Amino acid sequence: MCESCATPAVEELAADEEAVRRGGLSRRGLLAGLGAGLGLSVIGLTTGASTASAASAKNGAWANPALGYFPQGGHYGAPRGGAAHAGQDITNSTGTGVYAAAAGTVIRRSWGGGLGGRTGNALVISHGGNQYTYYGHLSAYRVALNAKVKAGQRIADMGATGNVTGPHLHFETHSGGLGSITNPVTFMTARGVDLGGGWPRLDAGASGATVVVVQRLMTQRGHKLVADGNYGSVSVAAVKKFQASKGLVADGQVGPATWPKLVYTLRQGSSGQHVSALQTALNRRSAGLAVDGTFGSVTTTAVRAYQGLNRLVVDGEAGPVTWQALVG
Template sequence: MALTGLPGTAQAAPATTAMNGAWCNPAQGSFPSGGGFHAPRGGGLHLGQDISNPSGTPLYAAAAGTVIRRGVAVIGGRTGNGIVIQHAGGMFTYYGHLDAFRVALNARVAAGARIGDMGTTGNVTGPHVHFETHSGSLGNPVDPVPFMAARGVDLRGGWSRVNPGASGQRVRAIQHLLNQRRGAGLLVDGVYGSVSSGAMRAFQSANGLAADGQVGPQTWPVLVYSLRRGAGGSHVRALQTALNKRSAGLAVDGDFGGVTESALRTYQSGNRLVVDGLAGPVTWRALVG
C-alpha cells in the first residue's frame, strides 16, 4: 500500500552504503549452543546460524527478492521444510526447519514480509530456524552473523544501523519520528538523503549523541516514543510504517486506534514479546531490526 507523505523538501539521491536499509532481521529469538557457522555437525559443518524460538514464530524475508525454492530438503537433507530467496547482487538467503509456508514458489517478496513459521521439521532438537546467507552464487555460504552485521542487522535482535544514503520503510519511520521530535517538515519519501541526514545530525547534536547521521543503538532509543492506544501524530505514523514492514497492512494515518493496537498485539504475540499493546523500546527494537 502507498504510505502517506508529508510536505517538505525533496532530497538528493542517496550515496551507496552497505547499511542501506535493504536488509532486516529474519527472526526474533536466541542463538542456541552449537548452532553457529562452521560448527561441527554430523561429520560435516553447520553452514548457517540457528535462531531459536517456539514453533509458529514468524519468519521474515531478510531482503527483497524472489522465492526460487520452496519445499522439503531444498538445500541438503537435514533442514526439513525450507525456502530459498534470491536477492539482487547475487545474494541468496535460506530458511530451514519451517512448520508452515506463507509465500508461494516464484513469489516476489519485500524485505520484512512474512514468509513462513519457525518449526521442527527435519533433523532438530527443538524449534528454530536454520538461516543461511550465500554470496556470489547459491552454494557459496558465508557466515550470516558478520554478513548481516555489515548490512546493519544484528541477528541477536539488537538495534539496527541505518546510514545516510539508505532507503525504504525503515527510513520512512525515521523521517516520521524526526517530524514528531523536531517538527522537521521532512518529505516522507523513504530516502535518507542530505536533508533527512542533516535533520538527524541536528537531532543527535541536540541530544548529546555523536552527530554522524547513523541511526543505530545510541540514537534509536532516544528517537522512538513509548506509544499506547489513543496517541496520535507522526510518531504513530512511524509505528504504523514499522508494523507494515512486517506485513501488518495498516493505513498510515497517525491514529493509534483499535486496528493499530490489534496489529501491534499480534506482532508482539507472534514474536514472543510481552503482549501489552505498548510500543516501548523492546518492541521498537524488534520492529526496526
C-alpha cells in the same frame, strides 16, 4: 539446534552430479563456500567474510528474519560430524514469525529447500546480484513458490521439521552464488542488521520503509522531514542535529545509540507522525494498516498480534522492545 544442516563430506559429492544436470545445487557447490570438515572450513569462512565486507552498505535493504536467541553450538561453522554447520540457528517457539531478510523472489519451497545436507521444510530467496538466503525447519509456509517478497515481509513460521533438537530457524546467507555460503552474522552485520535482535544501523544513502520510519519520527521531534524513504543530505543533517541535541556522536548514522532516543512509547489514543512511523514499521512486517497517524483499536490489534507472534509481552503498547523488534 540443527542436528544436520551441514555441508556434506567429500565422499558424498559424486552422488550429486545428476542433481547438477537437473538444475539443482550440488554438494560440491556448497563445499566451495564452506568446505568439508575443519580443513576446508577455514577457507570458506575467510571467503565469506571477504565477500560480506566488500558490500557492507547499511542501506536499509535488509531486515532481521526472526526474533530469538542463538543456541549453544548453533553457530556458523560448528562441527556437524565430518562437516560444518552451514548457517546460524535462531531459537524461539514453534509458530514464531519468519521474515524475508531482503526483497527478492522465492526460488525454492520444499523439504530441504533443494540443498544437499539440509532437512525440514525450507525456503530459498534470490535477492539478485548472486545473493540468496535460506530459511529451514519451518512449521508453515506463508508465501508461494515464485512469489515476490519485500524485506521484512512474513514468509513462514518457525518450527522443528527435520532433524532437530527443538524449534528454531536455520538461517543461511549465500553471496557470490547459491552455494557460496558466508557467515550469516557477519553478512547481516555488514548490512546493518543484528541477527541477535538489536537495533539496526542506517547510513547516509539508505532507502526504504525503515528510512520512512526515521523521517516520521524526526518530524514528530520537530524536524519536519519529507517522508520519501530516501536518507539523503537533508535527513542526515537533521539526524546529526538531533544527535548533538541528545549528547550523542553526531555522525548521521541511525544506530543503537540513536534509536532509543528517537522512538516514543505509544499506546491506544496516541496520534501524530510518531504513530504514522509505528504503522509504517508494522506494515513492513505485513500488518496491512492504513497509515493515518491514529493509534486506534485496529492499530492496537496489530501491535498485539505482532507481539504475540514474536513471543514479546502482549500488552498492545509500542515501547522500546517492540520498536526494536519491528525496525530490526
